Amino acid sequence: MKKRQLMRRKRVLVTGGAGFLGSFLCERLLALGNEVLCADNFFTGTRDNIAAILGNYRFELLRHDITFPLYVEVDEIYNLACPASPIHYQHDPVQTTKTSVHGAINMLGLAKRTGARILQASTSEIYGDPEIHPQNESYWGRVNPIGPRSCYDEGKRCAETLFFDYWRQHRLPIKVARIFNTYGPRMQPDDGRVVSNFVLQALRNQPITIYGDGQQTRSFCFVEDLIEGLIRLMDSPDDVTGPVNLGNPVEFRMLELAQMVIALTGSASKLEYSPLPQDDPRQRQPDIGLARQLLDWQPAVSLEEGLGRTIDYFRQQMDLGQIEG
Template identity: 60%
Template sequence: MARILVTGGAGFLGSHLCDRLLERGDEVVCVDDFSTGRMANLAHLEGHPGFRLIRHDIAEPIALECDAVLNFGCPASPKAYQSDPVRTTTTCVNGTLNMLRLADACGARLIQASTSEVYGNPGVHPQPEGYHGAVSCTGPRACYDEGKRCAESLVFDFRRHHGLDAKVVRIFNTYGPRMHPHDGRVVSNFVRQALEGNALTVYGDGSQTRSFCYVDDLVDGVMAVLDAPAGFAGPVNLGNPAEISILEVARRVIALAGGGAGIRHAPLPIDDPVRRRPDIALAREALGFAPRVDLEEGLRRTMGAFAGAPPEAAPTGMHRWGRQGPDLVPQPPH
């Protein structure tokens, strides 16, 4: 058994990681400030003897003993991270620095959640880890894109100068149960709109592409990185390389929903990447990573989870995204 700290553990990916770690017998300390995380994502873990929940903003230091840190504490949907861009940047940079210092003090391994957004609107396709990207450092997405790029640099400086066992995973578009229905991402938007009987909103003409990875496959990849030898640091792309146009995704969701109100088009957001597909050769070779859930099956599972969940109103800003955690959540000793 290991004691593993999961920041952002009440979020979409973080909560699935908490589940997987507990299933294999690890002790999990979940840290979340509930700015975008939700108590509903953790409700099934209430009373679990191996699980502890702490409400805390990782942009502030925290003192804990742990064997590993999975740093997933940052909003990932453009709608959420652009609602408070300064906070997004400080979470990426100060939060990562605090987690690196904590891991260093504990002699713990750290896995840093980075993103395909570090490649920006790529000039190389598909995107290998050696590609340095084409990111706008002044646009509305820069708070997240550049924040994550800076976080990566901190990780590798801690490896070089402190000998810290730290690794970076670059996560491509991921979807599945526990996504917030109003987070503004493609799959959650389409599924919610289809279930409500509304037209699906496609930005631009829909010819832009993405590569969608089901959450269970993504968690497999993160766990493989967690268990990899200390010499393997990444960065490593995790995602499903099956590329598809946004318009085709909309058509598939409509078909699964049994028809609907069709498609409506809206202006393409600023700095929205035209193409996105991971080169996962490194993950395949070094980790044995191979996504197994195809888009059709993943969408079916996601729609089933959304249909069975209680309706949620759209938040109006990052600070209102998540329900606040219980008042009695203990703070750790400093």
């Protein structure tokens, strides 16, 4: 990568670049000396997320919905565009599927025309409610194709199919990352994800909502670790296509997470139980052996440290009046 940068600065497109993950990726790519084109339709992304880099002369912002073709000249494409929280992707499920499928077709077509490498931000939802634990990349998944989460799960599965068909048919250099639960600053307060829910409820001393019995598990990866994994995957040799799991292999029960958030915030919140949502996976833990082997990557930030930084962010947003206290 360093040799390429010395020869010519790369021009990188990040779709969904004003979102939670996308904004951190744009910052990191700029820090590496690249030119960055951020495309976002601002359905879930915000200008606040990219405020710190709007003035950078190597950064360009384009309001664009990737369900429509995009005609630009780029060397690399990170396709992150798609609402990722159940509240947002279930708001307009047809559009969610279009974003995953039509968006993939449009971005793959752009990559084919320009000869760009392209990385698909896929998801652990590929595995559905898994029958094996932890989940490795060879597992095909257990997904309900007609449930309320299907627009996202099946949309992402179809996008992976398209990526590998372009690789087989056109020898397009592709990368597919299966992203597990990621958290950190800039998460949207209303996205319904467990970390943002718990942190805000704790900071407000409200009851913390536990769905089901709280024994279901997730594995939480801090955003900076995830971005490092994406960049290493993009910079890997052409024969490394993925899919590659990117996430933290340390598993936590929802009750453990709630107790940790209460302790870190010093909150007076109590636990409140609600029914488990339909098709909500009982367990989710990545096997990251492939990422360790191919990318020399594994998370470095512990859940306690990452939660502390996330809590500080939300507390600051509340102090500034950006979030209701």
